[in-house]
Amino acid sequence: MLRHWLLTSVAAGLCSCGWAGFPAVEPTQGEPWPAPSDLQLGDTALLIPMPDQLEFRVTGHSCDSLTAAISRYQAIVAGLAAPRPGRRRRPTGTPARRVSAELARVDVNLTTECSMPYPEFGMDESYRLEVASSGATSGLAALTADTLWGVLRGLETLVQLMYANGVGGLYVREASGSDGPRYSHRGILLDTARHFYPVTAIKDMLDVMAINKFNVFHWHIVDDQSFPFVSETFPALAEGGAYAEDMVYSQQQVQDIIEFARLRGIRVIPEFDTPGHTRSWGVGLPGFTTACYGADGQPDGSTGPVDPSNEDVYTMLSIFLTEISERFPDNYIHLGGDEVRFGFDCWLSNPQIVAWMQSLNITTPEEVENVFFQRLLDLVADIPGDVQYVVWQDAVDNNVTVRPDTIVEVWKGGWQVEMDKLTAQDLRVILSSPWYLDYISYGSDWHTYYDTEPESFGGSAQQNALVIGGEACMWSELVDETNLMARLWPRASAVAERLWSPKGTVRTDFTASRMEEHRCRMVKRGYKAQPANGPGFC
């Protein structure tokens, strides 16, 4: 019988191509993600003969941060060359590349001094990259950047131009040109209050952010449910409000995370959201939140937003936020300000607050919110140093007067109208409404994230210039360490490309193929990025 089937199979002529299967989308080879703005990729490739010994030579300025990055990328290149367990044919539709040279060396030229810089809004992340397979510089990869940040982005692109051919060889594509981001603010929000994440999980996320050229970790560190941040000035906050004694971020750990992010060119913007979303604050500092009263005129045991009638609150916030501004080197603090209305009833139920409202001649909870938030902004203005802030759109929607250099984060539905409105008021905006990645649905939902264009609200060029970027948000009601990575990646990669690559980058079948490669790239580098495109394999 066996012979019989061998005969028909040969007759069918179907198996000469080797291992096949039918993945939904074939991956590309050596296509970087997010797509560079101005980098020409050739159709020749260079063999990397001994990947674990590839030389990186620093030809310009250097500093510890740079040498640390080079060590990291050396290890990554060595990992890419690890023998693959199985062979496969070249993906359908991928042209065979002529291999015309060997890569001898990578030259890294940082043109200005770097000591121990901290990434900041508007930093220069551009770089030039030449990987030559002919001419005088054949066999050389030359990376040039004016800043450490540009070097970091360029190194990531360089390793993404590398691909294994399936029989143990590692190649790098010929490339020439430059690259730089479309938007300066490219963030991921992680909520560590609804569920706690150990530091290792946060570092893994930062590593994958760097793979995707994200540059802001918006750390939504506390919320109603828990207060894991250990404050020097108010240790009672975490002692009372954390889920558990060992579910906190110590001062050392916070510093460690900030440094880990810095080395990858990622800013850490902490969020301390008030006056709503503060239930956990009130455990350690019970006078901080409003006691809600029942219909019988007695406290009902529940708590509402920050108690705006308690003067201690403002003193406390002033001291606390001063500590935050000292401990987080970023120029910005996120002050929250969202969804205060959930607490309006509580405010109005409390006789002390009602009396306080009367003394101020105000009658609505919206006015209470404004009074509080105005005082908050005033006290932040008095913090030593130039502390700038980001707020959720609610504050501006409720007509709080914000500093002209405030950044407003748009998160609600109807975001196009909101973006139009805010930029018309000359405020800078970050978009996150379409990128709430905690909302899951069946299928290849990255398409939707990819296709969202922040400037589609039809504003003027001047308005568009005020769109400084966007954020993918991973709220943690239903996410923790067990599923964060798979739920975030590669879905957030779609957002990454929208925020980095030039305006007008559209999704095609080729994008899906690049996504297929990119998802497997993350898997091969050790991160559990989930399937993006339907059946297939890495």
Added chain:
Amino acid sequence: MTHHYLLFTVLATWCLSHANCGFPNVNPTLGEPWPKPQQQVWDPALFRVDIDVVPFNITGETCADLEDAVSRYTNIIASFIAEFRGVTASRLYASGASHVGDDPPLLLEQIEVELRTACSEDQYPEYGMDESYSLTVNTGDALGRAVIAADTIWGAYRGLETMSQLFYYDPSGAVFVRSGSIVDFPRYSYRGFLLDTGRHFLSLDVIKQNLDLMAFHKYNVFHWHLVDDPSFPFYSVRFPLFVLGAFREDKIYSPDQVADVIEYARKRGIRVIPEMDTPGHTRSWNSYDILTRCYTDGEPDGTFGPLDPTNSSIYSLITDLLDEVTQRFPDRSVHIGGDEVSFGYDCWLSNPGVQAWMAERNYTTPQEVEAEYITNLLEVVAGLPEKPQYMVWQDVVDQGITIKEDAIVHVWKEPEWQAEMDKVTSLGHRTVLSSCWYLNKISYGIDWYKYYDCEPESFGGSAQQNELIIGGEACMWGEYVDDTNVVARSWPRAAAPAERLWSAKGANSHSEAASHHRLRDSANILSKFKLRIVRGVIFTYMLFTLYFYFTYIPTYCSNCRP
């Protein structure tokens, strides 16, 4: 700077004695097993564990399988104890049960396992096996110990699992076991979980981890959807070229690996039912020349459709393949698919050879082609030396094809699954329900409620019809899952059907189900409703601790709130 702490001095001091609270959505229970046993009577007596490794004592029949299981659970319980003893002093927990008493608690000395009939490694779990057991902990004549008693090894496995779920710890870091007695047995004999290794390859480690989690939830059937359109990872000894349809040479299950999975499952009381789905879903089978060539504009267009019905050799191939499969998989059942053939109808009709063949037979519709294939396939299966029982997807019955009376019909379509259950059972066929448990279809939120609330007998059939429902199956189709996310996506969502299929009918009623939406927004959860949600949550954390050895457990505290 710490002097600023004094700002709120008075109230802050109050709080210090109530540290580390947080506000989780749902407080977990302590030591409530999942799925819920048929009968459980808790004794309020505290029963403490002072030893690091709780010894087991096999008092009845024994065999290597039982000893392996006992050793497994010895380790599971020891890990639990080691995880929590001493590290939890700061953690406050709200107890689902009340443990109040003046007397110092008794200490757990040992767990006895009494198996009443002989067991051996030749035993293979089968449909209708006896999985009942009883468990007595620190009550009656079992003071100071726990006794698991079962007539079969399958019951012993289930009892060991329940036993391991009765452990919990209190704020002082002390470990306790619930006292009480349990009499337990499954509502349905078929409690399945489908993994699809055709759309993404799953490593052996992940398949085994999933089998561990299945045993954790008393699932007893692993429905292995081995191959499908995208790939053919099953290495057939008889037809080795089939694996050319695998994604890659390392994306293949060798005969040894398949045997390894079967043995791993057997030792947990889990049957492995392989599926070889034809005549559709066979694109990856084209290593052998058995697929229909599709034509466009009178020319073959290079694409392929279902098995080619005009090629009579397909029947000898499928005979040999199923012969091999039924020999290598010891289960009496084999799943032969038969779903979604209609996707290939156009291809059949486009092919001149198929057209001529149809004309010879006076066929005018592709449904007739399908019916002839399936009818022949059923004859093939009937003639196999292993005499397997077969399972088919509902499509076969929907096409009006006559199947053997003891065939099992697998209902999977939505939304009219109740009408389908009614129809299939009216025809006298046994049935397995999957329609409401397609766990691959994700949505935002706490979606396990809807899986929990699906009641297989809700179609309003007669008692006789209900008896034909042999169980249900959670399906994790592989389009969007692989090693990276299959475990997190399957669990604890699959715990919901596990309880529906094991626990007594109506143990948790529809009126409770209707309350779910209120529950989400309500601060004052009725305790009766709370229990079942709560058990879901503790279960999640048990997963973390017992399977992933996580170093934390989210802490819950309600007694610290104002």
